[in-house]
Amino acid sequence: MNKIWIIAQREFLSRVQKKTFLLTTILLPVIIFGLYGLIIYFAVKTTDNYKVAIADNANLFGGKIESRDDIKFQFVKNETIASLKNKIANKEIDGYVFVPADFDASKGNNISFVSGKTVGLMNREHIQKRIDEAMQERKLLTSLNINKKELDSLQHSNDIKFSTVEGKEENDTKVGISYGVGYASGFLIYLILFIYGTMVMRGVMEEKTNRIAEVIISSVKPFQLMMGKITGIGAVGLVQFLIWITLTISLRVGMVLLFPDAADSNPSIGVATHALEEAKNSGAVNAVLGSLSDINFPLIIGCFIFYFIGGYLLYSSLFAAVGSAVNEDPQDAQSLLLPITMPIIFGIVIMTKAVNDPTCGLAVFGSLFPLTSPIVMMARIPFGVPNAVPYWQLALSVVLLIGGFIFTTWVSAKIYRVGILMYGKKITWKELWKWAWRKN
Amino acid sequence: MASILELHNLKKHYASQKAVDDISFNIEKGSIFGLLGPNGAGKTTLLRMITGIFYPDSGNIIFDGRAFEPENDIIKIGYMPEERGLYKKMKIGEQAVYLAQLKGLSKSEALEKVRFWFKKLEMETWWHKKVEDLSKGMSQKLQFLITVLHEPKLIILDEPFSGLDPVNANLIKDEIYGLAQRGSTIIFSTHRMEQVEEICDHIVLVNLGKKILDGTVAEVKQQFKENKFSIKLSGIPEIVEDKAYQIINHKANEFIMKINEGYKSNDVLQHFIAQDVTIESFNEILPTLNDIFIHLVEGTKSVARAFEKQS
Numbered sequence: 152m153n154k155i156w157i158i159a160q161r162e163f164l165s166r167v168q169k170k171t172f173l174l175t176t177i178l179l180p181v182i183i184f185g186l187y188g189l190i191i192y193f194a195v196k197t198t199d200n201y202k203v204a205i206a207d208n209a210n211l212f213g214g215k216i217e218s219r220d221d222i223k224f225q226f227v228k229n230e231t232i233a234s235l236k237n238k239i240a241n242k243e244i245d246g247y248v249f250v251p252a253d254f255d256a257s258k259g260n261n262i263s264f265v266s267g268k269t270v271g272l273m274n275r276e277h278i279q280k281r282i283d284e285a286m287q288e289r290k291l292l293t294s295l296n297i298n299k300k301e302l303d304s305l306q307h308s309n310d311i312k313f314s315t316v317e318g319k320e321e322n323d324t325k326v327g328i329s330y331g332v333g334y335a336s337g338f339l340i341y342l343i344l345f346i347y348g349t350m351v352m353r354g355v356m357e358e359k360t361n362r363i364a365e366v367i368i369s370s371v372k373p374f375q376l377m378m379g380k381i382t383g384i385g386a387v388g389l390v391q392f393l394i395w396i397t398l399t400i401s402l403r404v405g406m407v408l409l410f411p412d413a414a415d416s417n418p419s420i421g422v423a424t425h426a427l428e429e430a431k432n433s434g435a436v437n438a439v440l441g442s443l444s445d446i447n448f449p450l451i452i453g454c455f456i457f458y459f460i461g462g463y464l465l466y467s468s469l470f471a472a473v474g475s476a477v478n479e480d481p482q483d484a485q486s487l488l489l490p491i492t493m494p495i496i497f498g499i500v501i502m503t504k505a506v507n508d509p510t511c512g513l514a515v516f517g518s519l520f521p522l523t524s525p526i527v528m529m530a531r532i533p534f535g536v537p538n539a540v541p542y543w544q545l546a547l548s549v550v551l552l553i554g555g556f557i558f559t560t561w562v563s564a565k566i567y568r569v570g571i572l573m574y575g576k577k578i579t580w581k582e583l584w585k586w587a588w589r590k591n
Numbered sequence: 592m593a594s595i596l597e598l599h600n601l602k603k604h605y606a607s608q609k610a611v612d613d614i615s616f617n618i619e620k621g622s623i624f625g626l627l628g629p630n631g632a633g634k635t636t637l638l639r640m641i642t643g644i645f646y647p648d649s650g651n652i653i654f655d656g657r658a659f660e661p662e663n664d665i666i667k668i669g670y671m672p673e674e675r676g677l678y679k680k681m682k683i684g685e686q687a688v689y690l691a692q693l694k695g696l697s698k699s700e701a702l703e704k705v706r707f708w709f710k711k712l713e714m715e716t717w718w719h720k721k722v723e724d725l726s727k728g729m730s731q732k733l734q735f736l737i738t739v740l741h742e743p744k745l746i747i748l749d750e751p752f753s754g755l756d757p758v759n760a761n762l763i764k765d766e767i768y769g770l771a772q773r774g775s776t777i778i779f780s781t782h783r784m785e786q787v788e789e790i791c792d793h794i795v796l797v798n799l800g801k802k803i804l805d806g807t808v809a810e811v812k813q814q815f816k817e818n819k820f821s822i823k824l825s826g827i828p829e830i831v832e833d834k835a836y837q838i839i840n841h842k843a844n845e846f847i848m849k850i851n852e853g854y855k856s857n858d859v860l861q862h863f864i865a866q867d868v869t870i871e872s873f874n875e876i877l878p879t880l881n882d883i884f885i886h887l888v889e890g891t892k893s894v895a896r897a898f899e900k901q902s
């Protein structure tokens with residue numbers, strides 16, 4: 152036990168003291184947020200007003216097309232195609248729609264949009280949408296012969312209230328937050344398994360190619376060396392993660408302070424702040440705060456740490472076994488890694504299904520099966536325990552995961568013991584299988 | 592003299608072959624013991640069983656009078672494997688302390704021992720260097736230091752001189768003698784027979800997983816002597832041939848001969864004395880270990896086996 156501790160200490164310190172660790176841990180989030188900030192900055196600051204002149208000689212739009220922030224529709228009268236072209240050349244407008252007086256949509260005539268420069272995909276979509284809406288509204292108004300107010304009341308959509316039999320109201324905000332939290336935590340676990348699993352594998356390969364393995368194995372058991380490495384790198388992962396989370400939160404807060412208007416113009420930044428803004432507008436702050444407090448964050452964080460550690464232990468020992476079996480050639484590792492990466496990929500596939508339908512059979516299976524449970528279960532838990540995940544499922548999943556990592560560690564230790572001292576030979580899965588089940 | 596290590600009928604089988612097939616021998620305390628054998632003979636497997644890396648399939652190991660317990664006895668053993676290396680990016684001083692701690696020394700003990708040995712081998716200035724900055728010979732010296740640092744009772748060196756220049760090789764050799772004098776036992780595994788002849792008291796030769804030779808260097812040489820002698824005369828006698836011997840080679844007035852069975856060296860001397868030739872020198876030619884090694888190993892399937900997969 153003591154030796155595992157000494158090894159873990161070295162593994163931890165030798166990685167944490169590296170310059171690359173500092174770079175990736177501190178600079179990476181700063182750079183990502185810096186870029187993010189720049190994008191937002193330009194999105195907010197550049198008011199790329201796109202002016203479209205509408206010469207509606209057939210009165211298709213009823214003189215009104217709703218302008219957007221960045222696209223302005225101007226109705227013009229008594230303009231010819233030539234004079235409009237002239238306006239484009241003078242940069243008074245960016246583009247125009249000329250509807251001739253004899254335009255008839257039922258005869259298959261199409262509206263054409265002429266612009267000075269090529270129109271970007273986004274603007275194209277917006278223009279199309281606005282023009283369609285305006286034409287449709289106009290058609291409805293004239294063919295039904297009603298006024299705008301009547302039309303609005305016809306088109307009013309009824310907000311359905313969803314609730315469970317227990318009488319708990321489940322509003323959209325809550326499901327949305329659960330979806331976001333579930334997706335994010337499932338994805339984080341997926342990243343952790345990959346990043347730190349590969350780190351363990353490379354560490355083992357380094358020991359093997361450096362030929363230090365046998366020097367160490369003569370003083371400690373192979374199992375101790377493997378566990379020491381796994382523990383040390385796991386600790387690196389935990390530290391790195393905590394730093395990332397703190398940095399992300401503080402940067403996010405800083406960003407909101409720097410660009411107070413960014414939150415409502417760009418929905419992708421700060422889901423929470425955005426939701427709050429929206430709630431404020433609709434006068435339902437309490438709804439969001441209520442659904443936030445409905446989500447059991449201590450439970451989610453507790454489960455996250457458990458599945459982080461459990462999943463990491465389960466997979467890192469497998470990665471260690473593969474690392475011990477390969478020689479200098481990293482290409483060999485690729486083919487041996489496939490059976491390990493497959494379940495992780497399956498996990499992420501099932502996870503995307505589970506966040507949409509947390510109680511479906513596949514999601515339940517995925518959250519119990521130890522090879523996928525760290526990813527899938529983390530996607531289900533935010534939807535509520537015991538609402539979406541009954542207690543028995545959670546308990547079974549925990550037990551199976553603990554059993555799973557004890558089993559993989561046991562098997563991997565056997566492979567590792569043989570592999571770490573084996574040089575100059577390409578290993579196949581068949582041989583690994585033989586090593587794993589060999590007595591002694 | 593008491594044995595530090597006794598091996599009784601050790602066996603270790605891999606899937607395709609018998610790596611170690613019923614090997615027994617004793618090693619006396621304080622001796623320098625040579626373990627010889629061609630590539631793939633089972634030496635490394637044997638050493639790995641002695642260091643507790645592998646468990647024997649059957650047979651037992653008695654270490655220092657008691658059954659060998661790898662857990663507790665590991666600190667009394669220092670093993671320098673043939674496949675050896677160090678962490679390239681780690682500072683040398685830290686690395687030595689780390690490996691000493693893994694042996695079971697406390698941090699302060701480890702630090703003290705490492706300082707002592709660095710001073711002894713004139714390596715103090717290396718402390719903050721990284722292994723990747725060392726030459727092969729220097730890292731070899733470091734490896735040796737790490738192996739013997741905790742003054743183990745049993746030191747196992749697999750090809751310790753490979754890559755060392757004569758000066759450093761002598762330095763290490765002197766340390767080996769010194770350690771043996773202070774009571775450590777040394778197992779020395781190598782292909783370099785001239786080093787074995789020079790250093791070892793006792794040797795064991797293994798081939799194809801079996802022990803084929805066991806004895807002191809002098810005994811072994813006696814066992815394989817071919818009754819060859821060299822004789823130097825003042826001039827060439829009239830009658831050179833005699834029924835007592837056969838001339839194998841001769842150069843001017845020096846003859847190398849093999850004495851026939853049933854005759855003694857005195858018969859040869861009498862033959863020449865009778866012819867009134869002065870005998871300037873008369874020496875027995877003992878076979879070198881190299882000759883014995885080749886004689887015993889050649890023609891066996893050992894070469895083919897060395898290239899077989901070990902699994």
